[in-house]
Amino acid sequence: MKRQTSRLSTRRLRSNQQRKTMLKKLHQKVMQRRKLFQASEIDEPFSEAC
Secondary structure, eight states: OOOOHHHHHHHHHHHHHHHHHHHHHHHHHHHHHHHHHHHHHHHHHHHHHO
16 A cells, blocks of 8 residues: 555645744734833833923
8 A cells, every 4th residue: 555645744734834824923912012012111211200
């Protein structure tokens, strides 16, 4: 009997692709949080000065 290598490689590629998309989404969330945190840090000295 022959082994089906093409089937396994497509499954592997698919999971790789899923991993990449998951990391992209996670990275976007992290970047959003960083922006919010930097914006709140900038506002603090102004509120203290008033």
